[in-house]
Amino acid sequence: MKRAEAWAALRTHEREPLDLLVIGGGIAGAGVALEAARCGARVALVEARDFASGTSSKSSKLVHGGLRYLAQGRIGLTRESVRERRALLRDMPGLVTPLRFLLPVRQSDRKGRRILGVGLAMYDFFAGRRTRQWHAPDAVLAQAPHLAAEGLAGGWSYLDAQTDDARLVLRVLAEARQLGALTLNHVAAERLIETDGRVRGALLHEDASGERLAVQARVVVNATGVWADQLRQDLGARPLLRPLRGSHLLFEAWRLPVAQALAFFHPQDGRPVFALPWEGRTLLGTTDLDHRDPLDREPGITAEEFDYLMQAARAAFPRLALEAEDVVSTYSGVRPVLDSGDHRDPSKEAREHLILDERGLLTVSGGKLTTFRASAIQALRRVQSRVPALRRLQADAALLRAPGIASVHATHALPAPLRQRLLARYGDASATLLAEAAPGELREIPHAECCWAELRHALRHEAVLHLDDLLLRRSRIGLLLRDGGAALLPVLRPLVQETLAWSDERWDDECHRYRERVLRCHGIPREWRP
Known part of the structure; x- marks a missing residue:
């Protein structure tokens, strides 16, 4: 479903409530959206910035049991x-x-x-x-x-x-969409909507158009990560993170x-x-x-x-x-x-997830990348009485469906590393990616660990609105190449402008914005530069 179609579908829920409105497009929100959609619930997920743009693209890339948490005596967290x-x-x-x-x-x-x-x-x-x-x-x-x-x-x-944490989030979101969920990035929840003292939805603001929608929902899920306390403040709740x-x-x-x-x-x-x-x-x-x-x-x-x-x-x-x-x-x-209130040693703070139901706002935060599904299941069980479809939660179901015959057949002749990469990251979308690839686009971008066809696919199908969406999260070029891969920008320009219909002015603005972000957030501190 294209972005405009998803926004139009969201408009219908100004009158007819969603089952769940998930605010936050990191791994916590993606997990909740997937498990709810698997049950047949009507789900929409919105993210104020880009999918996985917060902690979920900036983790240590580890899917681990937490050996040091075991040393701290957190046996339950390690077992889970x-x-x-x-x-x-x-x-x-x-x-x-x-x-x-x-x-x-x-x-x-x-x-x-x-x-x-x-x-x-x-x-x-x-x-x-x-x-x-x-x-x-x-x-x-x-x-x-x-x-x-x-x-x-x-x-x-x-x-x-x-893992590649950002691609993990995108893969989970893609699975949720296949099961009927609506997902929109660069759509902010400006404030919660309350009726009779309970949260019944949120006022959403679409960044590109400036349009606002007052979307109704039986359950609003606060999966905004480090911003969770900011949304909870709408209810007068005290900070917990x-x-x-x-x-x-x-x-x-x-x-x-x-x-x-x-x-x-x-x-x-x-x-x-x-x-x-x-x-x-x-x-x-x-x-x-x-x-x-x-x-x-x-x-x-x-x-x-x-x-x-x-x-x-x-x-x-x-x-x-x-x-x-x-x-x-x-x-x-x-x-x-x-x-915990003990501010002496940050490393000793608990990494267990937080699940709170406050006047209809369900907050899911504070957990680990590894346990995103467990926290999603536990959170959704808290609101089964308000969303009957959630009684069909499947805690032991496979997280993702295996790629279908068409995708397996389409990738059959590829070199084994590329075949495995595409099926793992794109699942059934691999067939579309290969069908739309231009001649020569299956070759790898030097030192970038991805091929040109992946960038074309991202631009067409993965809700890229800004250059950093493409280079820092759909691909990891911005981290893997020096200067955020700035040397590739002239080569990328015709592909991006053709696919996203950007003017020369828009391209120049995006390049300036991207270079500034790379220097400030991904470069060497000024004190250490030659």
Whole structure:
């Protein structure tokens, strides 16, 4: 369904209520929309910015059980996370992929071989299979030859998983649309609509046209992540979230080569840090700090965070002599974490999800990427009495339907890596993508981990309204290439202008907007630039 058709369909609900109006287009909202649509409920999802533009495109890319949460005694959260990780690996092959971690143990570490081994044994127990293995120092260095050898006592390896978080959100939303959900980005909920003291809908504002709709709904779902408290303030509710910023660095893989994920402890404060292979680069993270900037301003890494992560990289890999110019890009996400009232250590705050039903507003926030489906099911069970269709919730159903015969046949002759990539990210839309590809567009964009046909498909079918929608979330070009892939803009120009009917003036405005965002939010801090 085209954007104009979805907006027109939403107009009918100014009179006839939706079953659910989901506000927020990150992974939490996408999960709620999918599970409700699977039940046959009438669902619409709106996002004020772009799908996955908040935390859900700026995570650590890990689908994990939360080993450090186990160390904090949050056994229930770890058990749930491991169970959901197993389901995601089963139902999203190629999009959620196994990732082996190597955890070096040093003689000076507070948590030695035995303590970490007990934790990993519990981790494996919840997963229902043994993945942990102890390695002697020589075996650790054979797997990670650039690692600092001084004081190395050995290391544990274990299995977790990773994903492209933005594409995960888009895939879930695509499945929800196939089941009848309406999804619209760049549509803001300006305020809640209340009748007789209960929330009955929201006033929506469409960014491009400026049009407003007062949409009615039996249940309004607040899945706005770190902005959840702002929407709850319409009801006079007290804030419950503590926004925490996590920042990351992306290196060229040849400058920081890792064959598997490496987890180690920061020399300054003992916090866990990781370096992992992701989309042809090496991802290093993460920080965990209170985010005090306005939430409406997109976050960027600070000079202090950049220094912190560079210290960790240099301590772990001293022979590589890493410098600021080795960093391809940076990104920062703000996590919606429940506020315990103890402001001493952000890393000790709980990562459990928050589910609240306040006068008809159902808030879902504060959870982990891995557990998005579990939180969606739990939230929808809270409102089954108001939406009879939700009594058909299927907690054990496959998250995504397997691609159909047409898509499997259309991709049959492709090279195996491209075939797997397209089916994992686009499902049944793979056949359309291939049918619309122009000659030569199945070749890969150098170092961008995607092909030109994917950009054409995104422009035609994935609700791209701005250049950063295309380059930071539909593809990850803006993170994987230096300067946000600015060198590709002249090549992209005819494709974008032809498909989106942009004038030369609009193109120039979008390029200026994109370059400014890349510099501010994905570049190296000014203090570290040459």
